[in-house]
Amino acid sequence: TYQMKNETDEVGIVRGLAWTSVGGDTLQIEVNLMPGTGEFLLTGQLGDVMKESAQTGISYIRSIAAEYGIEPEFFQKNDLHIHIPEGAVPKDGPSAGITMATAMISAITGTPVKADVAMTGEITLRGRVLPIGGLKEKLLAAKNARIKKVVVPAQNKPDVEEMSQEITQGLDIAYVDTMSQVLDIALAGKED
Amino acid sequence: TYQMKNETDEVGIVRGLAWTSVGGDTLQIEVNLMPGTGEFLLTGQLGDVMKESAQTGISYIRSIAAEYGIEPEFFQKNDLHIHIPEGAVPKDGPSAGITMATAMISAITGTPVKADVAMTGEITLRGRVLPIGGLKEKLLAAKNARIKKVVVPAQNKPDVEEMSQEITQGLDIAYVDTMSQVLDIALAGKED
Amino acid sequence: TYQMKNETDEVGIVRGLAWTSVGGDTLQIEVNLMPGTGEFLLTGQLGDVMKESAQTGISYIRSIAAEYGIEPEFFQKNDLHIHIPEGAVPKDGPSAGITMATAMISAITGTPVKADVAMTGEITLRGRVLPIGGLKEKLLAAKNARIKKVVVPAQNKPDVEEMSQEITQGLDIAYVDTMSQVLDIALAGKED
Amino acid sequence: TYQMKNETDEVGIVRGLAWTSVGGDTLQIEVNLMPGTGEFLLTGQLGDVMKESAQTGISYIRSIAAEYGIEPEFFQKNDLHIHIPEGAVPKDGPSAGITMATAMISAITGTPVKADVAMTGEITLRGRVLPIGGLKEKLLAAKNARIKKVVVPAQNKPDVEEMSQEITQGLDIAYVDTMSQVLDIALAGKED
Amino acid sequence: TYQMKNETDEVGIVRGLAWTSVGGDTLQIEVNLMPGTGEFLLTGQLGDVMKESAQTGISYIRSIAAEYGIEPEFFQKNDLHIHIPEGAVPKDGPSAGITMATAMISAITGTPVKADVAMTGEITLRGRVLPIGGLKEKLLAAKNARIKKVVVPAQNKPDVEEMSQEITQGLDIAYVDTMSQVLDIALAGKED
Amino acid sequence: TYQMKNETDEVGIVRGLAWTSVGGDTLQIEVNLMPGTGEFLLTGQLGDVMKESAQTGISYIRSIAAEYGIEPEFFQKNDLHIHIPEGAVPKDGPSAGITMATAMISAITGTPVKADVAMTGEITLRGRVLPIGGLKEKLLAAKNARIKKVVVPAQNKPDVEEMSQEITQGLDIAYVDTMSQVLDIALAGKED
Ligand SMILES: [Ca+2]
Ligand SMILES: [Ca+2]
Ligand SMILES: [Ca+2]
Ligand SMILES: [Ca+2]
Ligand SMILES: [Ca+2]
Ligand SMILES: [Ca+2]
Ligand SMILES: [Ca+2]
């Protein structure tokens, strides 16, 4: 069953698009920030590539933290937990990279994420966005979940242009090359 | 053999419903809180998904600790141990999530859990309750253990409505979407 | 070869009953307490279930430590080592739970354990005693080792009542539901 | 698809040449330096040999840090993260050794790396550069990515001399024996 | 080839008797004590049972340290390394227990071990000595290495009594039940 | 290809002799000493036996550190990294023991190692040198690399005496029983 879009903008929750053996799906990434000792927790049966993708995202965020007025000690004094329901379903791959990073930045800065946006894309340590696979199935899943706006890697534009209009019709697709562009689109209180 | 319901409300003990290869069963989750150094112990032959579910629950609790007047340092100064008898029987899956979280909150706040309640449901990091499988077998196990009140994920309501009345008759089924609703039902001294 | 019963009451040594592939056996659990840093050492080729059982026991003890006048810091300032000879023989299962817990309490409090008592039973985090398997073989092993008093889970009473008198004759069987009852029987200087 | 050369000199990013099952490829190694506790993070599905190669590089850098005016405590007070996209592609072997070391030195000293240089070579603990395999495929990949200058181990010179001119034409190949020579060529603001 | 007996009494070196697939052998256990942080190092391709046996020995020694005038902090301020040459030969089993413990006590107290003594026996946490296997082969190896005095578990006496006089002739066999008896025989400057 | 001998005496670099599936080979062991926290790093695809051999060497060195005027805290305040190129080639066995120990002592004391010496031999915790295998192939490799002086365990003398003169001619073979003898031969500024 598809999980419908959030009703209100929330902090630390971002909708991702996944590609599973049975087609596309949406998954809601949750991040909690807690006073702690700098631990980084990952749950929801994430595979190695996905865990490394989350680690890459947090290092990217640490490297730009000063731009958001966040002290370096912040990351030693708080624990950060990323969880992806459903907890029994194994998940892997790098394509949730920008989704996990957006959820972490939202939690760390306290900025809500727009409820009507979903996204997919690999993140690099320097905040570049790399192309991903299974885009057609992911866009279909977004439509089924009544999502209007989808953030997609710019390098996947040729894949979208090859799709039939049936799939893309009604979807507002934003192409991105950098995490900075992702955040401009997804964080509430930014351009729209 | 079914373990009969507790006779009195206890702190840190909650009845869960499990689905095993030989049908439904009830299991009693025990939590001890001890002065310590922030260790989190899990015993009873819990599988990976179940351990992540416990970890998700404790992070949820830490994120709402302030609402219960619990200091952030509390979690660095105490050890928390979750044990699920029988110790030789392997257990797994996310469906004990709300049960483990309820037992931890009971132990941390010192609030007794109502002896006549059993529960099943996946927990998310933000305290949402997600649907689980094997509900028919679990409800039968609850009846056999003379349990009256059962807490079930709201998203499982269609499953219950498809069951014959023989199964559900005599059971007071509460549907929940959030941990907050679970606690309102299960903690003694709350609504009932 | 059966190890005969201890001749004198000792601190930190308790006789357990085990069920092996070649029948019942007795095994002597040893506990040493040493000034240290809170390490918990387990040796004697113990399997995962047995290690968790020992961990459950130590948490139970920590949770009742105040009743024995033991400071919480005690467990951070001492190391506790449980060893079960013979070191090359793999051992597993939850049935040494109450034996290990009794040996630890004896070592921690400095109270001798009665030399003429053997025991078997699963322990839970809250100090309940759960039933175990292979009781007939264990009681035969106790008789062969000239042990007079045997502590058995109350939930195993039906198993004993089904046994021929040949087995139980001459054995003083004490049925227990809680660790508190075990300690009343096994620690020297208590009821007898 | 080949990733084209960087447009501007950047800090902490170096182009490497890789040899994969489907021929040569270029890969962009990214390094982030963050205030921290001396952790060393490696992501991008790196194999054991590649991880040891990175570790060898960082120890080499620590041993020459004084020459760059870097305090010994620097490495205890910062975390260093090496990531090699694409995150889902397994990578291994020692031939990215000098590339990873160059990227780390660039990040640590804040010196940009020339955008038009790619490199391949094993690094030793003392900064010697050892020969690598698959050079023909790597040089072809460099040409396809429009890279002009390639740094190659001097001990591979015989391999280059055996290649047809078609491959080497238009490539400026620099032969190196030491990391010191690599840095002279790759760091901006140095000889050229 | 058999390693001949030591020529002089040394600190931290004890001759053990081993039973290998090709018959009995002697092996020389070495212990170094170093100012450190309480680490316990075991090398020489020791199997799990042998490592646990070493751990059991060190805990026994810690529990009797006060008798030797050794402060409890001693074990946090020193590292202890046990090595058994030849480094490429896998070794396992509990029968080197008393040998390793004797070598550790010698190193810790600075007392030399008599060069003409070899030993075999399992150690328990309380310093009891348990019987071992392969005694005939071990005694033959001791004779071949020109060793005169051999320490053997008292519970192995029946095994020795069944052997032909050819094997035992010329060997001074000491039967022991406790580590205290082992030390009386093996440490120089004690009864002889 | 054989790596020719070093041209000048260097600190922390020692030539070893190895026996591989394709015959004898020489390998250059590198050691870096860095201000740190007492970490011990081993790279170059070393197997378990070789890692234990390195560990045995460092403990030997720590136990004789006072003789070299090195403070015990030295080993807590520095990191020591042993690397053996070529990084992709798996290496194992105890025969590099004295080579690794010599390289470490050279790095720690700042004493150069003579460039014209190669060596092979197992080290024990007390600095004894034990015999090794494959000596014929190793000596041939030394000759091919134009090495003049070779350090060999005294217990391997019978193996050398059985070899044809073709192999040993032109090689200056030094037989050693202890690390002390190895250092006398290999460290520059010592007897020669
Ligand atoms: Ca779904
Ligand atoms: Ca903007
Ligand atoms: Ca049951
Ligand atoms: Ca309420
Ligand atoms: Ca036995
Ligand atoms: Ca009582
Ligand atoms: Ca590529």
Ligand SMILES: [Ca+2]
């Ligand atoms: Ca220069």
Ligand SMILES: [Ca+2]
């Ligand atoms: Ca031997």
Ligand SMILES: [Ca+2]
């Ligand atoms: Ca005496």
Ligand SMILES: [Ca+2]
């Ligand atoms: Ca070679």
Ligand SMILES: [Ca+2]
């Ligand atoms: Ca000398």
